Amino acid sequence: MSAWLSPAMREVPPWVPNLQRAAAYSRVFVRLNRRRTMKVPVLDLKAEYAQLRDEILPALDRVCQNASFVLGEEVEAFEREFADFCGTRHCVALANGTAALHLGLLALGVQADDEVITSPNTFLATAEAITYCGAVPVFVDIDPATANLDPKLVERAITPRTRAILPVHVYGRPADMDPIREIAARHNLRILEDAAQAHGARYRGRRVGSLGHAAVFSFYPTKNLGAYGEGGALTTDDDQVAKFARAARSHGQTARYEHEFVGYNYRMQGFQGAVLRIKLRHLYAWTARRQEIAREYRRLLAGARLEMPVDDTRDECVYHQFVVYANNRNSIVTQLAAREIETVVHYPRPVHLQPAYSSLGLPPGTFPHAERACERVFSLPIHPGLTAEQVAYVASSVRELVGEK
Ligand SMILES: Cc1ncc(COP(=O)(O)O)c(C=O)c1O
The missing domain is CATH 3.90.1150.10 (Aspartate Aminotransferase, domain 1)
Structure with missing residues (x-):
């Protein structure tokens, strides 16, 4: 009998009072019944870095050697590669996804007191960017089957103040864009896609980022394509939208110290461009x-x-x-x-x-x-x-x- 007892149990001498003996037995019972567990994290960026280290370090070194810490060659190359990836004419690299939403809305003409229709099932930034423009977020419920904006409910939310629709491809699943595009065309509204969570997703064969007048991405480190810090981008086929975003991200400059309008400091860092180019290939x-x-x-x-x-x-x-x-x-x-x-x-x-x-x-x-x-x-x-x-x-x-x- 004592053969299968744990060493702790075997050590309990026969004269120990019954209560203590029962406690020792129950500890063994708990130990025998403890489930074997396995650690499963939601994300493992350290393991990912171990896999990429040999590619990343020389690229970061290149940025340092060129001293191109803000924008620069790596960011420009990333812009070309990411525009190709999305199937758009332009990609403008920005400081983060929230900045991209802000500039995207401004570029599409959203102004104070306008209304922008969006989903309530999103990260706060989607609505915040609307508020930054002085406009009002008008929420429309989701389709429970997809968790995305329900296009059937969009039309009844339109008022004379509505300027744009901001669908979110939440969790990486494309929103139902055909009916949204059809409604936008009929009411002369602009569409900005929030593709912050959906790098590479396709709707009816076309990549998100190319389905509205402009789209925004986040490269926050936890995203499918994540930078080593903050990052974001705006993609578009519209030359004017891209031109505005390029100037607006850099204090409204169209040339050095030529400030056409009051802009922002929303530029992407050189390191992030270098990291994102490598990670895009993976x-x-x-x-x-x-x-x-x-x-x-x-x-x-x-x-x-x-x-x-x-x-x-x-x-x-x-x-x-x-x-x-x-x-x-x-x-x-x-x-x-x-x-x-x-x-x-x-x-x-x-x-x-x-x-x-x-x-x-x-x-x-x-x-x-x-x-x-x-x-x-x-x-x-x-x-x-x-x-x-x-x-x-x-x-x-x-x-x-x-x-x-
Ligand atoms: C749907 C959505 N929109 C916008 C953002 C904002 O992006 P960022 O964190 O890069 O500013 C996020 C980021 O979490 C997001 O998930």
Whole structure:
């Protein structure tokens, strides 16, 4: 009998009172029943750097040797390469995605007191940029199947003050752009895509970034294409929009110390251009791996008591996030954390219910689909460095916690 007892148990002498003996037994019981866990982070930028180090360091050295710390050759080359990638005539590299949204809206003529239609299921920056222009964000509820702006609801939100529509390709899934484009054309509205989470996603075969009058990207380090610091870009086919953004990012200068208008300091740093050029070359393989993991999650979670957004087979989603929806989200997320599985909630609150936008006076219940999504959503790890074992471990843990349909 004592052969299978742990050394600690074997050490309990027979004269120890029963209570102490029971406590020692229960400690062994807990140890025997403790689940074996596996650490699964939502992102592993250190591992990614280890993979890229030999490419990155010489490129950073080049920037230092040329002393091109702000804009410069690497940034210009990145602009050409990223415009090619998106299938647009222009790419203007900027300090971050929020700056890109701000300049994009200004370039499309958004002014004080205009209205801009957008989704409440986004990062705050989308709405903030509208506010920077003195304009008003007008939210339209999401389609619960895709988590993107529901085009069927856009038209009734249009007023004489509406100037632009700002669809967000949230989680890397393209918004339904054909009806949005059709409505915009009919009402003479501009379209700015918020593609901050969707580098390389395709809608009906065309890359996001080329589907409106202009588009913006974020290269925040956690993005599918992330810089080593802040970064953003505006893409467009419109020469005037690109010309405005180039001047506006650099204090309104059209030539050195020729300031045509009051602009901003929204320039991209040289280091970021160098890093992004290297990472853009890897993006194809990284995206393919994200898509493979998403397929695997869908297979392993089929029949489990949760919902996943629907992929339109005509489009290509790049899975910045793999979101799922479940009741008892908070409890599931806590239990996953206990198993060392990291998750994030994108987003715990829709923008109209954030204190920052309380002045809009939009009470709970205004956008029921977005609000319900925020109560139930959480994102599973989906970075390209995940192993098959980690994916299987995440899926089996989630399945066990949510139960079967
Ligand atoms: C949808 C969306 N829009 C805009 C932004 C802002 O980008 P940045 O953080 O680069 O300013 C983000 C970044 O998180 C985002 O997710």
